[in-house]
Amino acid sequence: MQAQARPAEFAPWNDPNETPLIRFDGVTKRFGNFTAIDDIDLAIHRKEFFALLGPSGCGKTTLMRMLAGFEAPTEGQITIGGKDMAGIPPNKREVNMMFQSYALFPHLTIWDNIAFGLKRSDMAKDQIAARVDEMLRLTRLERFSKRKPHQISGGQRQRVALARSLAKAPKLLLLDEPLGALDKKLRQDTQFELMDIQEKTETTFVIVTHDQEEAMTVASRVAVMDNGKIIQVDTPPRIYESPNSVYVADFIGDVNLITGTAQLGQGGAALLTWAEGQPEIIGTAGEGLSASAPATFAIRPEKVNISESRPECVNNVVRGKIHDIAYLGNISTYHVELPDGQIIKAQTANNRRLSQRMYTWEDEVYLSWTDTAGLVLAG
Incomplete structure (x- = not known):
């Protein structure tokens, strides 16, 4: 899994003088007896490409719908640009939402699809054509402007929906599984196009996805969610290399998990006793690790x-x-x-032809790793 890091200088979340564009303060959302969002605090900064990541039913779409104004919090406050969003309908927010279905008008040309919202806004009529042309250039769709949606590819339709969403220059663009309908290779190519457009427009993007690779590729920061709670918010490299829990380690990418009992060592190290006759595993102590408590080694x-x-x-x-x-x-x-039945995975780069592979089925091998390669996590 690759983690695409933004330039090192872009880290407004580390600057105490930076005011977030979006704040969730103690936000809870209930549907009857079901709690979809459970007492969430979250800050998202201007120009961020922020990802809400988690399995189906974890609450990420509900969180986005509250940002858009389609749902209201049961408790807590949501602010955008310092303004309380309570009671403000979707059409009065400086927010646009791009849906997975794209929702393009099949009878309109690409040009008219992009212009549709502008014609119903307060933009001067003599400025609309220039804005549509600007969006066509931004999304590299100039030569398709006279075509209908059915006459272009899925990736191009995705860019039309993006151009239409950005045409009114919203402060915030919400993307709900925007690449889910694309095949894998086109989805990967489009991820980088999305990043490029977001950086050029400097619009704050919030994307909802269950695709870990997608979140790790496009986002400046990722919020990993489970059961209505945010488990960890951090940059993609830190989410991958320094998960704060077994849940995050297991959800992001591929990982080996070995359970046992932890002892704290020196200099931030930890020891895991895990199987009779096996030496203790040495790793880096994770957050909240306690001595003599159940723990899991993640590598x-x-x-x-x-x-x-x-x-x-x-x-x-x-x-x-x-x-x-x-x-x-x-x-x-x-x-x-291993002799006790535990399976451990090891990856190697295929820099030789398949016929020259060094190891094959049933071979006896040794597995090894450095003292800092893995984390000993609580639980």
């Missing part, structure tokens, strides 16, 4: 080394047999079964 497969002979000068070494191999083109993932 990414790409940080696990695989070798035929036992490596020297490494503390964390286990031996096992290759149970399965997943060939993914650029990488191979080896599923190695």
